[in-house]
Amino acid sequence: MLRHAIVAVLAAAGVACAMSDEDLGAMTRTDQDLTRANLLFEGTCDFLRSCSSSSRGVAAPDVVWGCEGQGPCSDDEPWVAAPRNGALGLSQTGLCGRRVRFCNGSKCIVAKVRDRSTSSDKFEASEGTMRALGLTAGLTARCTGYGSGRVTIEVLP
Incomplete structure (x- = not known):
């Protein structure tokens, strides 16, 4: 509806515009679509097989x-693993299977939500996700690790 209103106003004003639907969609994003949060390191696949009760x-x-x-x-x-309480207006279940863009400054990556975090309000990421974002992460012992960073998060359609 807003897209059509923008186009109608521009047309009435005699303004020629070559904006795509994607450009117009970017103009209508809200803070809920794009937010900053802490991203935690979930662990390696080996870590999950050794330390996660389900794996x-x-x-x-x-x-x-x-x-x-x-x-x-x-x-x-x-x-990534989705927060227990959900995020960006979606429940944890609603985030499952979604693609989410994470950015740390100019470094961005799109990750698939494959797991459910035990953290109530933080996403947890794979080693590959952390590395792509330039965030330090690793394991300190068999079932303990470290790594986090402040990132921008956006759920993709």
């Missing part, structure tokens, strides 16, 4: 994903 004992390369069930896991792939 413990699952044969490599698989883990048990909170959104997808049992399936392959790669540390290099961009995947």
Whole structure:
């Protein structure tokens, strides 16, 4: 509706415009579509197979994903776990399977929501996601790790 109103106003004013629907969509984004948050390191696939109660004992390369069930896991792939309380107007279940863009300054990556975080309000990311964003992450012991960073998050259509 807003897109049509913008086009109508421009047309009435005699303004020629070569804006695409995508450009107009970008103009109508709200703070709820794009927000800043802390991103945590979830761990490596090996970490999940050793330390996650649902994936413990699952044969490599698989883990048990909170959104997808049992399936392959790669540390290099961009995947994330959705916060328990959801985010950006969506429930945790509503985020499952969605693509989410994370940016740290000019470094951005699109990751798929494959898992469910135990954190109430933070996304957790794969090693590949953290690396692509230039965020330091790693394991300090068998079932403990580190890594976080302040990022911009946007759920994609």
